[in-house]
Amino acid sequence: MGEPHGHKVHFHGHSFVHRAQPHHKILVxxxxxxxVVATPGRWFVAYALYLALLLAVVxxxxxxxxxxxxxxxxxxxxxxxxxxxxxxxxxxxxxxAGLSLSVSxxxxxxxxxxxxxxxxxxxLVLAATTEPHRLPAALARLRVPAQLVAITAFMIRYLDVxxxxxxxxxxxxxxxxxxxxxxxxxxxxxxxxxxxFIRAYSRGERVHLAMLARGYDGGAR
Numbered sequence: 001m002g003e004p005h006g007h008k009v010h011f012h013g014h015s016f017v018h019r020a021q022p023h024h025k026i027l028v029x030x031x032x033x034x035x036v037v038a039t040p041g042r043w044f045v046a047y048a049l050y051l052a053l054l055l056a057v058v059x060x061x062x063x064x065x066x067x068x069x070x071x072x073x074x075x076x077x078x079x080x081x082x083x084x085x086x087x088x089x090x091x092x093x094x095x096x097a098g099l100s101l102s103v104s105x106x107x108x109x110x111x112x113x114x115x116x117x118x119x120x121x122x123x124l125v126l127a128a129t130t131e132p133h134r135l136p137a138a139l140a141r142l143r144v145p146a147q148l149v150a151i152t153a154f155m156i157r158y159l160d161v162x163x164x165x166x167x168x169x170x171x172x173x174x175x176x177x178x179x180x181x182x183x184x185x186x187x188x189x190x191x192x193x194x195x196x197f198i199r200a201y202s203r204g205e206r207v208h209l210a211m212l213a214r215g216y217d218g219g220a221r
Contacts (some may be wrong), residue, residue: 041111
């Protein structure tokens with residue numbers, strides 16, 4: 001076992017979860033997320049059972065917990081939003097460590113964090129145990145619209161390209177002595193994000209024109 005072969009999310013392995021059919025895993029993921037979202041936030045036992053089930057799947061898949069934890073950075077926006085909810089929500093308030101927080105906002109924040117964390121972990125397990133090139137075929141087998149399948153295929157194909165471009169830009173900034181140590185550095189990072197978006201969009205346009213020149217008609221092959 002080791003780092004993924006050829007992709008930043010997939011973890012190479014031969015467990016039962018790895019061998020399961022991709023379209024079956026997608027169906028299970030969708031059903032799991034729907035059940036979690038439909039569960040009331042105060043059903044703590046149910047959320048504990050969901051977490052135990054996920055941990056069992058991770059153990060069976062033999063994907064290291066640290067491997068998944070490093071990739072849970074995608075949940076940061078949900079965490080930030082959840083932390084803000086108790087401050088801006090209305091209704092009765094309670095004092096916590098000298099801060100005035102909304103009671104309903106605290107419950108909403110807990111439910112958001114719980115559902116988001118379970119959903120992100122489940123999605124990461126799917127991505128870590130499924131080879132990326134098999135996902136579009138699995139979606140097509142589930143009768144997902146062809147355009148969505150094509151978008152997913154392109155996203156998987158060019159995700160590493162865009163992240164590699166982002167790493168090169170980071171190396172260039174560091175070579176010029178840049179360090180994001182204060183709020184003043186956010187402006188540089190914002191400009192870099194804008195430049196990355198423009199480069200990715202321009203690359204997408206060039207790739208699309210090249211595909212049309214080769215007879216692309218919108219169908220996934």
